[in-house]
Amino acid sequence: MAPSPFFPDRPALVRRLRAAGCVYAEDEAELLIDAADSAEALADLVDRRVAGLPLEHLLGWAEFCGLRVVVDPGVFVPRGRTALLVAAATALAGPAPAVLDLCCGSGAAALVLHARLAPRWLAAADVDPAAVACARRNLAPLGVPVFQGDLFAPVPPEWRGRLDLVLANAPYVPSGAVALMPSEARLHEAPVALDGGVDGLAVLRRVAAGAAEWLAPGGHLVVEISEGQVDALCAAFATLGLAPTVVRDEDLDATAVTARRPG
Incomplete structure (x- = not known):
């Protein structure tokens, strides 16, 4: 050196x-x-x-799927394993899809999808004001809107039933396990981005319930999850009439579940 x-x-x-x-x-x-x-x-x-401050918060950026993503202090840092979520979503996207990135954090997934797809509409949403501000820094130059609010609530109603692809890196850590997370996450990222409720699936169940209404027939929901939560999440999807498929990447130690709304 x-x-x-x-x-x-x-x-x-x-x-x-x-x-x-x-x-x-x-x-x-x-x-x-x-x-x-x-x-x-x-x-x-x-x-x-x-x-103990996260490196990405000190630098002001994180590398994700080959892109440099702005990451502000307090905002969820995109993980390398989330590349599987983006890859699974990309594989399911048809021509000119309408895409929504829920629980978007810094907007990293939407940023990559903008580069990989040719969407007729792409938007992101998050409940955390700091995350929304950060995502807008990443996505506004591309003309991608970022909405602030609870899941689908702030999304323009004209897209209900017309979305081809919804992806969500929603929180899935059980409340009792948050204290066991690395200090970089539990001390320096917003709790709302980490805590998934008693069994870790509280937010994802709500995402799935909303997706059953907001997806177009034949549209897909794609979420990240831990391997041990797959069975419970797939059962929740099936109850809502969504047909789930599990995607696993051992190299990334990552698991995603895709779910199709029947056409």
């Missing part, structure tokens, strides 16, 4: 980050150095990272 004018002793920086529990300490050191414009700024970034 070339010497830095702000931190010439990079091995010492890497050791400090590794001691703080940063698994990819070398990569993080490079990113923090690149983000700093002075020795003082670098020292502040390193101190806050060692104190």
